[in-house]
Every structure is written in structure tokens, then in C-alpha cells.
Amino acid sequence: MGESGIGTANAAALHTAINSVQALGRGFDVNFDTRLLYCKGIGGSRLLQIDQDSARDLFLYDDVVVPHVSRDIRNSPGSHGRQSSGVCTFSEMVEYFNKKTDLSGSSPLGSFNSAFSFSGSKHIDAAMTKTLSMDGYYIPLAKVELFRSPLVLQDNVKRAVPTSWDPASLASFIETFGTHVITSVTVGGKDVIYVKQHQSSALSKMEMKNYVQDIGNQRFSDTEGHTSSGPLKIKVLQSADAGIFNSQGIYPQPTSAPCLSGKEDVTVIFRRRGGDDLEQSHTRWARTVRSSPDVVHMTFVPITDLLNGTPGKDHLARAISLYLECKATRLLPFSTGTS
Numbered sequence: 001m002g003e004s005g006i007g008t009a010n011a012a013a014l015h016t017a018i019n020s021v022q023a024l025g026r027g028f029d030v031n032f033d034t035r036l037l038y039c040k041g042i043g044g045s046r047l048l049q050i051d052q053d054s055a056r057d058l059f060l061y062d063d064v065v066v067p068h069v070s071r072d073i074r075n076s077p078g079s080h081g082r083q084s085s086g087v088c089t090f091s092e093m094v095e096y097f098n099k100k101t102d103l104s105g106s107s108p109l110g111s112f113n114s115a116f117s118f119s120g121s122k123h124i125d126a127a128m129t130k131t132l133s134m135d136g137y138y139i140p141l142a143k144v145e146l147f148r149s150p151l152v153l154q155d156n157v158k159r160a161v162p163t164s165w166d167p168a169s170l171a172s173f174i175e176t177f178g179t180h181v182i183t184s185v186t187v188g189g190k191d192v193i194y195v196k197q198h199q200s201s202a203l204s205k206m207e208m209k210n211y212v213q214d215i216g217n218q219r220f221s222d223t224e225g226h227t228s229s230g231p232l233k234i235k236v237l238q239s240a241d242a243g244i245f246n247s248q249g250i251y252p253q254p255t256s257a258p259c260l261s262g263k264e265d266v267t268v269i270f271r272r273r274g275g276d277d278l279e280q281s282h283t284r285w286a287r288t289v290r291s292s293p294d295v296v297h298m299t300f301v302p303i304t305d306l307l308n309g310t311p312g313k314d315h316l317a318r319a320i321s322l323y324l325e326c327k328a329t330r331l332l333p334f335s336t337g338t339s
Helices: 003-023 090-100 110-115 122-127 153-158 168-179 205-219 283-288 315-326
Strands: 056-061 062-068 073-076 079-087 129-146 180-198 260-261 266-273 294-302
Touching: 003 062, 003 129, 003 294, 056 073, 056 129, 056 315, 062 168, 079 090, 079 205, 090 110, 090 122, 090 129, 129 205, 129 283, 129 294, 168 315, 180 205, 180 283, 205 266, 205 315, 266 294
Parallel strands: none
Antiparallel strands: 056 062, 073 129, 079 129, 129 180, 180 266, 180 294, 260 266
């Protein structure tokens, strides 16, 4: 790569780093996937009080340094390598995703629905699913995180909380500020396999475990002609993108992520974040992550956790709970059947 190429790569990495730091303390609707473009408000419009008077340059990795960052924000290393969820039920995988984002509850997040290509209707998706699994390789380059304690909302956010059960006003608050506040952003790359076993599949839990492990070994070792230890042979679904699959049926583009289907009603989805999308080899892709990082993870705190003593907190908590539970309806899902 020439000097101009290196400069472009460094500029892209710095751009992602700056945007990630600016996302901390901003509002977010967790019905959506974990991408910076879904942050609420304009860049720098944080919902939390942050000390900007004692700012300094924050070193992230290599030569990536973000200027003028509050001392309330720090960088910490992440866990590098392969991680597997094991074979889970629908509800277990929901809890797994929620725990990784520092949240509790049984409502599927937008990142969960996006990863497994679910509709967002919890009851329909759960009824069609026997087990879920994921196996991924993670390259976290930096984790920028809020270390201010306690976290305090801006006064204008507190004043905007409706003091009565007014569905239109509550929906407007959620649209403006989101449901949660971003507390950390991890940048780097990830190459993840998501596996859905449908109810019609007769495969046992152990067979699924071996199958997922086999796919992961093939994916992350870049081994050609790897022999499957399970009873399934992967075949490519017919689609407009079928022509750009390689011989292993692996497609690196994370945004469209075509599915693969096995003979026993199992769907496999490959998704990537960060790195060069054109590199089909996992090893070669991993080498490109440092110059082309993306957001690979976020953690959150519920807005309502920061509203103790604020009039209308209970109404907002109820509205957000209903909104997250009924996300498939989207528009004012909590406006019916209430008083």
C-alpha cells in the first residue's frame, strides 16, 4: 500500500474513533442494531453531564489518538479471539445478548434481531426457533467507556419527561432521546457465524454443537475442503448474490449477509464488521481490521435508571417497556389498552 493508501486508512480509523468517543453519553433506541448512525441527536449532543474542562488527548491503538477527550472517558483493552455461545434456546440467547450489553430483561434487542435476521416479533420468532448458536472471532482494538460516577442526565432531558400518561408525548420523548444511554463503544472487527435451528429440525443439541463447531473451524482456519463431522452438508440458497459465493459458501459482506441452509432445517448466517469486505479469507480479512475498524459492540444504561426522583419516571418506564416488548408494531405500541 502506498503512502496515500496508508493516509486514507489512518484517516478512516481516526474517523471511526472520534465518532465512537462522541457517541458516549448519547441516547439510543435499542430496538435498532448497534450502529453509530442510529444515535439520537446530532454529534456531541449527549444526554449525560460530562466534564469537558479537564480534556486531554486519548490514545486508542497504534497511532490513533483522539484529541480533546474528557477525563470521564477512558480506553480499556478488550478480549481478543474466538468466542462461542454454545447451543441456546431463544430466550437463553436473548439473555446472552442482553448480558453482553449490560442490560437485563427478556426483550430481544435490535442487535439480536439483526444478527439472526428475525422479524422483531418475539412470539413469532420464538415459536419458529428450536435453538440458536453463534461462534465468532473478535478483534477489539479499543473500548472507549464512560467512567464518571454517578451518571447524571442533563437537566433538559429530565424536564422533557412527560408527567402524565400521554402516549403521544411519551412516544415523542423516545423518538427524541431513545430508550437507553450509550456507556461504552468497542471498535475493531468481528467475524461471526449465527445459526438458527428451526422447529422442524430433528437434530439433537449435541449434533448442533458439533455442526456449529465444524463450521467455525472451517471458517476461521480458512481450511479448504474441511470434512464435516456432522450430518449436514451446507448448500447455498438461490439468491441474486449467489454468484459471488466462494466454493465453501462463505460470503463476507456483513450488511446483506445471505443465508445458507442445511438439509435438516438449519439456517447459517455469516456476518462481519470492520476490515475489508472484499477479503473472503478470514486470515487476510483480519489483517485489514486495524486500518478499517468499525463499531463491534456497545453497552447501555436505561434512561429510566437515571431518573430517580423525576416526576413521570414510572410512566416513561412503563412506556419504554411496552415499546420494547411490542417493537414489531413500532408506532405508539403502548397507546392501546391503557388508561
